[in-house]
Amino acid sequence: MRKFLLVFIILIPLVVLLSFGVYRIPAVHSRLGPRLDALRTRIVYALNPPEEAVFVPHEQDIEVNQPAATATDPEPTATATISPTPIGPTATPTPVPTATITPTPLPDTVILEGVKYEDQHNRWNYCGPANLSMALTFWGWDGNRDVVGEYVKPSDEDKNVMPYEMEDFVETQTTGLGALTRMGGDIELIKRLVAAGFPVVAEKGYYEYDYTGNLGWLGHYQFINGYDDSQGVFIVQDTYVDGGKNFRISYEDFIEGWRSFNYTFLIVYPADRVQEVLTVLGPWADPAWANQHALEIAQSEVTSLDGIDQFFAQFNEGNSHVNLLQYVDAGAAFDRAFELYAQLPEDRFRPYRILWYQTWPYWAYYYTGRYQDVINLADTTLNDTISEPVLEESFYWRALAREAIGDLDGAIEDLRQSVILNPNFGPGWEQLARLGVEG
Secondary structure (H helix, E strand, O other), X not given: OHHHHHHHHHHHHHHHHHHHHHHOOHHHHHHHHHHHHHHHHXXXXXXXXXXXXXXXXXXXXXXXXXXXXXXXXXXXXXOOOOXXXXXXXXXXXXXXXXXXXXXXXXXXXXXXXXXOXXXXXXXOOOHHHHHHHHHXXXXXXXXXXXXXXXXXXXXXXXXXXXXXXXXXXXXXHOOOEEEEXXXXXXXHHHHHHHHOOOOEEEEEEEEEEOOOOOEEEEEEEEEEEEEEOOOOEEEEEOOOOOOOOOEEEEHHHHHHHHHHHOOOEEEEEEHHHHHHHHHHHHHHHOHHHHHHHHHHHHHHHHHHOOHHHHHXXXXXXXXXXXXXXXXXXXXXXXXXXXXXXXXXXXXXXXXXXXXXXXXXXXXXXXXXXXXXXXXXXXXXXXXXXXXXXXXXXXXXXXXXXXXXXOOHHHHHHHHHHHHHHOOOOHHHHHHHHHOOOOO
């Protein structure tokens, strides 16, 4: 009996070590990892249901002076007590005049050939890398989703790739290609771009029943390379669904999902055709016009929609105010958005993942001196809406707010965590360097 126990005691750590070694094999890790992650998520969410988490702003009544804004980037920035590193690319094409542009009738059907379909299967949250890879290979780039993912998503736990990260990849990791992102798009604009030969990546939401039977909301990208007016559909390459190659989605369903990201779209193009892209964009070539247009859409939809769609419209209003550097108005809009969120039923439609994908409330609250609201929102996002705290942007903004209230040690800890989670997260590194701290 003692021999048996001795052998058993010796074998247990050996089996554990062997299992761990096998798990680290890339082919095994890529297949088992998502399943283990899903199991862990189920356990955590069963103990702490994320749909019950509600952020309540507490600093709405504080009167502050709106910081002076000095931004030229597609992503907003401003001058305040601390100047956060802009989270976004630093280059944007120069807009062209639009007064002389005359729209031409579009064909009823367009399907752009030459798309190399890629899915996101056997990878964690890989719709961003897969979609960007398709957008790049359409123009002859020699790579695939994993090449993109190694740069924009170096950690398996990273839940999302932001549009600015995709732009940055194109600008810094490819040759002869450019990219731009705009908000406030519409169906006709996407059709016009596709008809001109430029496929589009749209950032959207979609709904899926989770393991609890609740209908949940998640973020997603879709690569659009065609449309058919006779059926009222876009032809997209969907990296997630079965049969996603040349998947057809109605204009109505497309809009419903697109609304939750303020009608955001990204275009990849040959650098020597930038003026052609800007001409097709028309007024959207000017980021300020696009942001103002997105604001007007959001304000209209806030009054015409209800339920979760009204929440998204209200969130989009705050988003657009941020991009227009109107931070006080943005803060008020987000306060209303979170009030609407709290009124949504817990068992359906509460999009608790929204701060995984869109960090605009942090901008609004930080730049109006509402530092505790930044911290509280980050705490809710990191502790209550996700199975493990792996959102580098939330750590980054909490760090800035902690520094602003005098918690320098907490700020440094958060900044270090942001670059541990994403070693390519430039803003985190730059803030650490500003503080004279090594990661």
